[in-house]
Amino acid sequence: MKRSIIFIVAIAIVVFASSFAISKEEVPAGMVLVPGGKSIIGSNEVFAQEGPVHEKVTKAFYMDIHPVTVAQFRTFVAETHYVTDAQKFGSAGVFQMETGRWTLVDGANWMFPQGPKGEQAKDNHPVTQVSWNDAKAYCNWAGKRLPTEQEWEHAARNGGLIKTAKYPWGSDTLMKDGEYQANVWQGAFPLYNSQKDGYRYTSPVGAFGESPLGLQDMAGNVWEWCENWKVPYSEDLKNxxxxxESEKAQRGGSFLCDPMVCHGFRVSGRSGSTPETSLMHVGFRCVKDISNP
Structure with a gap:
């Protein structure tokens, strides 16, 4: 308990100092300031694609509090008449809970993530069945951009203050005071999900609280698109x-992540898909540069 209090106080001091340094510019509505600094990136403990562990310096930036919601995406579509990749293709990727397999379902899109026979997407849930191209288009419309993997992990590590803990709440445990801290898979993937966290698919944004920085759903719920290509850390992205077949990076894990299988909701977890791919467990959030860092 004492350690948690010290951690939260440290976060508050860092955020206050950063906010004071850029006091001439107000934090945009619906976003939080992610202070700049040095942070650990990656892990050597689980999957090779997350290593080797290295340090990076990240400039301060603003980040959406939560993934873009269905309601927010609907506003974008209404104003721009945008047509998503899934709508153009006529189908999208759906995980069939009954068989434990992925399949292309005709008519699946951001309005009906499991297909026309499934439930309609709820306004306060993260939008899914959006490709990287779709996410990029939304961020451009909103005057923002997609985060890089480095920025995403820096934010998940609460501005670099999390060094070794697995999760954005600064702990190695998925539960706190008997409550789940993220929407993930409970049971034996892929055929049994006990749904002890209360959700079979996506959950409302913010249903599991906030990180010390004030960010929601930085673990579980939906994977989130990042700006950069997914390549080994040893490779130079510039070259x-x-x-x-190249994939754009995704971060954060989803409601389909079983800790015994992918464990993608750790701060270092990585995934990826080709830019035109749309899936029922992938969404995104935007970031924004600071004008006068």
């Missing part, structure tokens, strides 16, 4: 030449 990377993508091909049709």
């Amino acid at each position: 990377f030449n993508p091909n049709p």
Whole structure:
């Protein structure tokens, strides 16, 4: 308990100092300030794609409090008449809980993530079945951009203050005071989900509280698109030449992540898909540069 209080106080001091330094510019509505600094990136403990562990310096930036919601995406579509990749293709990727397999379902899109026979997407849930191209278009419309993997992990590590803990709340345990801290898979993936956290699919944004920085759903619920290509940390992104099979990075894990299988909701967890891919457990959030850092 004492350690948690000290951690939260440290976060508050860092955020206050950063806010004071950029006091000439107000934090945009619906966003939080992620203070700049040095942070650990990656892990050597679980999957090779997360290593090697290295340190990076990240400039301060603003980040959406939560993933873009269905309601927010609907506003974007209404104002721009945007058509998503899934709507153009006529189908999208859906995980069939009954069979434990992924399949392309005709008519699946951001309004009906499991297809026309499934439930309609709820306004306060993260929008899904959006490709990287769709996410990029939304961020451009909103005057923002997608975060890089480095920025995303820096934010998940609460501005670099989390050094070794697995999760954004500064702990190695998924539960706190008997409550789940993220919307993830409970049971034996892929055929049994006890749904002890209360959700089979996505949950309302913020249903599991906030990180010390004030960010919601930085673990579980939906994977989130990042700006950069997913490449080994040993490779130089500046010299990377993508091909049709190259993937854009995703972070954060989802409601389909079983701690015994992918464990993608750790701060260092990585995934990826090709830019045109739309899936029922992938969404995004935006970031914004600070004008006078």
